[in-house]
Amino acid sequence: MGKDTDVFSSGIAVVTGAGAGIGSGLARRLGALGMTVIVADINMDKAEQVAASIIAGGGKAEAVRVDVSVPAELDALADHVIKHHGPVKLLINNAGIETLGYVWEIPADRWEKTLDINIHGVVHGVRAFAPHMIAHGAEAYIANLASVGSFGIMPTQTSYMMSKHAIQSFSECLYLEMQVAGAPIHVSSIIPGMLKTEIFNAEAGEGEPAAAAAHRRKMFEMMRDYGMDLDEGCRLFVEQIAEKKFWVHSQPDMSRDMIAARAAFIQSQEAPALSPEVEHLLQH
Numbered sequence: 508m509g510k511d512t513d514v515f516s517s518g519i520a521v522v523t524g525a526g527a528g529i530g531s532g533l534a535r536r537l538g539a540l541g542m543t544v545i546v547a548d549i550n551m552d553k554a555e556q557v558a559a560s561i562i563a564g565g566g567k568a569e570a571v572r573v574d575v576s577v578p579a580e581l582d583a584l585a586d587h588v589i590k591h592h593g594p595v596k597l598l599i600n601n602a603g604i605e606t607l608g609y610v611w612e613i614p615a616d617r618w619e620k621t622l623d624i625n626i627h628g629v630v631h632g633v634r635a636f637a638p639h640m641i642a643h644g645a646e647a648y649i650a651n652l653a654s655v656g657s658f659g660i661m662p663t664q665t666s667y668m669m670s671k672h673a674i675q676s677f678s679e680c681l682y683l684e685m686q687v688a689g690a691p692i693h694v695s696s697i698i699p700g701m702l703k704t705e706i707f708n709a710e711a712g713e714g715e716p717a718a719a720a721a722h723r724r725k726m727f728e729m730m731r732d733y734g735m736d737l738d739e740g741c742r743l744f745v746e747q748i749a750e751k752k753f754w755v756h757s758q759p760d761m762s763r764d765m766i767a768a769r770a771a772f773i774q775s776q777e778a779p780a781l782s783p784e785v786e787h788l789l790q791h
């Protein structure tokens with residue numbers, strides 16, 4: 508048995524973007540271990556389905572609607588959870604979207620939405636919950652969703668890549684801030700490789716340039732054909748968070764390759780170069 512069966516057998520977990528994909532897998536796993544799971548998502552129907560499945564399995568869950576791109580909604584979520592359930596033991600800032608297309612062709616709204624969800628949603632999740640977790644004084648956990656993309660560069664996924672670079676840097680700083688503050692909060696950076704989720708579904712690309720549709724389709728097929736099983740990936744994530752690991756991987760080999768390539772690139776100070784794989788992926 509992993510450490511997660513012990514550490515996460517009780518207490519309150521809040522997972523954003525838990526109505527689908529990795530968030531839903533994490534919520535189900537935490538519910539099965541015995542936590543009360545706050546299934547927070549902008550899509551209330553999906554959140555309710557996930558909460559109902561946890562309850563049907565004998566677990567405890569509540570679906571709550573939240574738009575993580577609005578800081579006040581994260582404050583309201585924190586107030587609601589603390590008032591109705593008590594102190595939070597585990598916060599997972601998971602909600603995120605992918606946006607494809609040339610930088611100059613993506614409409615301003617989609618740019619703002621991507622950065623507001625992927626970056627500000629995580630920042631304000633921590634800002635809203637951390638003071639309560641610190642004041643409570645008990646050992647607790649915060650995990651933020653980075654990506655193997657946090658260490659890579661991919662043209663026409665620029666807004667996503669830069670947001671994931673930002674989250675990796677945010678989580679590293681946050682980890683150290685908890686030490687400086689003497690707070691008993693363990694910070695993890697979750698680095699999925701590729702898990703089968705809904706992130707490249709056609710409807711998730713609403714507001715992208717029309718020219719990005721073929722790329723989105725290719726990414727959808729790649730994830731469908733080669734993505735890791737969602738429940739297996741989420742089981743691995745929860746286990747490593749419970750072990751207080753900062754680096755939390757689903758596919759460690761993929762992470763290692765991306766990090767090594769990034770380190771070599773920075774060390775070399777060469778100009779960025781398109782690899783044959785990237786050129787192939789972007790040919791329509």
Ligand SMILES: NC(=O)c1ccc[n+]([C@@H]2O[C@H](COP(=O)([O-])OP(=O)(O)OC[C@H]3O[C@@H](n4cnc5c(N)ncnc54)[C@H](O)[C@@H]3O)[C@@H](O)[C@H]2O)c1
Nearest residue numbers: 524526527528529549574575603654699701702704705706
């Ligand atoms: N799937 C992968 O292989 C992979 C790889 C690397 C990183 N990630 C990261 O994992 C996280 C989850 O991705 P996924 O693949 O499970 O995506 P997904 O699209 O399957 O699920 C995302 C969920 O977030 C919700 N959401 C979207 N906008 C929201 C908002 N404003 N407020 C609240 N909820 C919102 C959606 O309704 C959905 O339920 C993201 O941060 C993503 O960048 C995923």
